[in-house]
Amino acid sequence: MRITCPCCGERGLDEFSYRGDATLSRPAGDPPLPGAGAEAWAEYVYLRDNPSGPHRELWYHGAGCRSWLVVTRNTRTHEILDTERAVNVVRATRKDAEA
Amino acid sequence: MPDPLHARGPLSPSACSYDHGGIRITDMSGRQVAGVALLGGDRAALDATVRQAWGVDLPDTPRIVAGSGLTFAWAGPDQWLALSDAVDDSGPDLEHVLRTTLGPLAAVTDQGDSRVALRISGPGSRDALSRLLPIDLHPRAFSPGNTALTLAGHIGVQVWQVDSCPTYDILVFRSFARSLHHDLCAAARGAARAA
Structure with a gap:
């Protein structure tokens, strides 16, 4: 499997590490402060879907530019459909939230 | 009185020079x-x-x-x-x-105490380096002025091309310099045999 890093170009899998599901969003508030309930936290920390098909994932380019990436990968074929820097995804999400 | 501390290079002096078959490997560790x-x-x-x-x-x-x-x-x-x-x-x-x-x-x-530059140059250096690095070093993909952060074997390195001789500089963590130098020499011998 090869991933095209937005900074470095196409590189082999051994330069990257998988860092989990990119579709999760952190529940509001921090325990034990008021905010989301224990159930929401348990789901955020422990429960994961096992999707078949395109999935958004976090990957870390540790042996390259050290960027965190959001990679859209087809879990059935390992085809990489899209890669973008996680920091840009976060910025775009914040901008949308403000708009 | 305790013995004074003496600065030592990252490579042993006997291992420093390699110059065979059109490939030259140099220790550039003095560079800041x-x-x-x-x-x-x-x-x-x-x-x-x-x-x-x-x-x-x-x-x-x-x-x-x-x-x-x-x-x-x-x-x-x-x-x-x-x-x-x-x-x-x-x-x-x-x-x-x-x-x-x-x-x-x-x-x-x-970063001077942390990283060390090794230089590989000469007509055979692209072939030698291609044995170590997983990136495309062909001139259409990597030319003078280009740099890449990648792995040489399992060693994290930053490499850039200096000129079209070709000459490459490889920046590596100091404690890996001897291992990388050894790997470079082995790759250079292999490339020279294959040529």
């Missing part, structure tokens, strides 16, 4: 290296200061640019390595110069 990172600061102000002081634009793609007295190498988004032109530790303290010039615009860290 410093890291420059924006860390969320004002990029436009940093660009303006660097342009005024060294006459170059900081690269946003994996390239190296030579300014007056030093070279900047892209080392990740909004991160660069500055390298002194002098290869023998002479000249002004690079970290001090950068810190004084850039002030609060960027974080500057001395």
